Amino acid sequence: MNQAAISPIQQVKHSRPQLQHADSILSSSAGYLSEYASDASSSQSARGYETPPSRVSTPTHRQMQESEMTLPQRPQAAVPAPLTVRQSANHYGRPLDALGNGHLSPPTPGVDDTPYIRFALEQLTFDEELAGRGRHSSELIDYPQSQQTAHQQPVQSTPTQHQKQRQPPQRPIQFPRASSEQRRAKTGEIMLLPSDPPRDRHQLGFVPxxxxxxxxxxxxxxxxxxxxxxxxxxxxxxxxxxxxxxxxxxxxxxxxxxxxxxxxxxxxxxxxxxxxxxxxxxxxxxxxxxxxxxxxxxxxxxxxxxxxxxxxxxxxxxxxxxxxxxxxxxxxxxxxxxxxxxxxxxxxxxxxxxxxxxxxxxxxxxxxxxxxxxxxxxxxxxxxxxxxxxxxxxxALMWDPTCLADLIILFQRSNILPDYVRSETKEDLAAEMHPRYSRLGYWTTNQSPDFFYAVGEANQPYLELSTSSDKYANEKMDSSRSSRESQEGLRNSQASSFARMLHSPWVRHRWCPWYLKDSAILAWAITAVLLLVAFLAVSFVNRAVQRGFSPMLPSTTQSNGFSPANFLYSFLPSLLGMFLFLAWQPIDVYFRAVQAYANLSEHDGATARRSILLSYNAQLPGIVSLRAVMNRDWKVAYFSLVSVMAATIPVLAGGVFTALLFANGEVWMTASFPGYIALCVFLAIYALSYLIIWPTRFRCLPHSINTVAGNLSFLYASRLLKDSSIRNIRTKADFIARLDGRVGTGLTGDGRRAGRRTEKQSDQESRYGFGIYTGVDGKEHLGIDRMQRPGSGENLVVTSRQSR
Missing domain, CATH: 1.20.120 (Four Helix Bundle (Hemerythrin (Met), subunit A))
Structure with a gap:
């Protein structure tokens, strides 16, 4: 080779690429390469280096944007055509490997290829380490203008003067090897890290x-x-x-x-x-x-x-x-x-x-x-x-999570809230939600020594909903759409569809248990009334119960105490009565659980004690009726009373009949008449109660609330989760007082203390509503929020009754 053709390696300046978060995902190594790649002056224009695209472990589901990478150019070799690699990434993967597809230039005789081979191996090894990037983070790398210009240069068959001057490295380029946490710290991501309870904090371990x-x-x-x-x-x-x-x-x-x-x-x-x-x-x-x-x-x-x-x-x-x-x-x-x-x-x-x-x-x-x-x-x-x-x-509980308000403490600093974007209108959350390896306890982050209590996923990014909601929603788009126009169109289509669903009365009042559908209630009511009439007719026509009736079975008691007649006329009535008793319990449970949403849907909302602090399902039988009467929740009070009263039906039905031997030598089944009268009364109350169990439309919700996610879907975008006045709470009593606005640090700031409340004070308490509200991301959502904030005279939640 001519010695004059080889010139010393010119000193080049290093430039750091600018990182900008976007929906597209490029190779994670590109950010590091751009930190160490050399950049010529603006007057120089040649293709300096080309690196092969990074390799990952598995194919992916989501289509990524096309990217070009450069590798150090060999002297005396023609510049290869720009690499065009279609990359895709799934939830956990990285871009596909394009190396070995025959796109690289052939080796040049007489030139030592060792530096290039070592460079390629170093690059591949580096990309393998960076393949386990966080599932939701992405970067868009903005190269300097000189590099962008170089990428736009036409392909030349012979090397330019600048290419002749730029020589391959004399030793392999070394790149920093960073752990997953260090890389995320470099890109500015806040990672949620599990921690043991600090000594100065509330010690966990509550058991109901x-x-x-x-x-x-x-x-x-x-x-x-x-x-x-x-x-x-x-x-x-x-x-x-x-x-x-x-x-x-x-x-x-x-x-x-x-x-x-x-x-x-x-x-x-x-x-x-x-x-x-x-x-x-x-x-x-x-x-x-x-x-x-x-x-x-x-x-x-x-x-x-x-x-x-x-x-x-x-x-x-x-x-x-x-x-x-x-x-x-x-x-x-x-x-x-x-x-x-x-x-x-x-x-x-x-x-x-x-x-x-x-x-x-x-x-x-x-x-x-x-x-x-x-x-x-x-x-x-x-x-x-x-x-x-x-x-x-x-x-790992602080206290018993009995009400909707307890979700505020558990999820106000959680990193799984972006998963619930637009979940309030989904009918089946279990089928559409991503699985999460959730943990409850104390946490810290890689950027702050503070400790906090929440439900979260360890070693995953902590993203604010306002900056991550669109990103999480867009990940669910069709992976086959690669152009920006199609993605924007689909995004707008989904947003408009979601807005229509938010304001749709059919979606808002879509769900209630199958046994409380109109057809089911009608069937229960008709069946109960007909059976009641038949029972009363058989019992009192011709005084059948008072006179007695033939058992139609052997009534003789065996040596072990078993009598077929006594067993049948005790076990069977009690079994039917037990079925009636157990069949009412789901109705009672539903009305207890949904009453908070019914109160929140009122025109002026409801106070915290009548809405997000209601805990009917955690209270003792009988006590529920008393508390419901105090809160003027009449249906809950009545249905809970019926659930307790229904327990008398199997008790009375199983003991009311007995086989007796009369003076004429015949055995007849007779009834204890006081117990039989009481049984008829309770059966009549039970049967007629089916006529009034129709849930009003404000007790019907978009989806089931039988899981934590079902309730959290109505709170994930609420500003209650971002309210600084209800953070770092250590006792349930303090939490209740702040929600009521009865302490100086509360929501209203009026300085009232907890204690007996007058009617005027009750009217001044903070009120909450269930309806359309503007969330922390600045968009409309369906869920729970405060009706008014201190100093604001307008309602922040439009309830269903207000929109009529």
């Missing part, structure tokens, strides 16, 4: 009262007492020829043997309802607070139910959600429901001749006694598991 030892212990003791009573009853009756003499069906002894056992069993059933409600309420949060990695956290917010549903049919959803033990616990509790019909037919009368004067005596059915004791053993085992599972050390 129904799941504490102080509550589960007495319940286990009550079950043990029931088992002991059943065992004693069986053994004593075998050795003493029954228990007591039968006197009549109007005496206290009749009440003890026919009504008292199912009453005690019903107390256990109601207690288990409270325990189940607590399990449903905190199950997703306990799973997210687990320190062991598990696939159970994937999508837990939009798949795990938080409202009780273990009534007529067992709830086996937890088996599918990766929580088989909780599913087994709920199945054990469901089996306990059916101890009521068994307890109703546990005792009967038997004719004894070997106790002096022959007479009827009360005696238990031996097989039923042992079987009921076995069912209570299963209940005890389930309760013991609850004691072990729901302990303080397994909890």
């Amino acid at each position: 009262t129904p799941l504490r030892l102080i509550s589960l212990g007495p319940l286990v003791l009550l079950c043990l007492l029931m088992i002991a009573a059943l065992i004693f009853s069986n053994i004593y009756a075998l050795t003493n020829h029954g228990l007591y003499d039968y006197d009549n069906n109007f005496t206290p002894r009749y009440f003890v043997f026919e009504y008292l056992p199912p009453i005690l069993g019903m107390i256990i059933v109601f207690w288990l309802f409270v325990v189940q409600a607590a399990i449903y309420r905190i199950a997703p949060y306990f799973t997210m607070s687990s320190k062991r990695p598990s696939s159970k956290r994937d999508g837990i917010l939009h798949t795990t139910p938080i409202t009780p549903a273990n009534f007529v049919l067992p709830d086996w959803r937890f088996f599918k959600l990766g929580e088989p033990m909780i599913g087994a616990v709920l199945t054990g509790f469901w089996l306990t429901n059916w101890t009521i019909p068994l307890l109703s037919c546990l005792y009967g009368t038997q004719w004894f001749t070997n106790v002096g004067t022959p007479r009827f005596r009360w005696t238990p059915v031996q097989g039923l006694g042992w079987f009921i004791a076995f069912l209570y053993l299963i209940t005890i085992a389930a309760l013991i598991y609850c004691m072990i599972r729901f302990r303080r050390r397994n909890s």
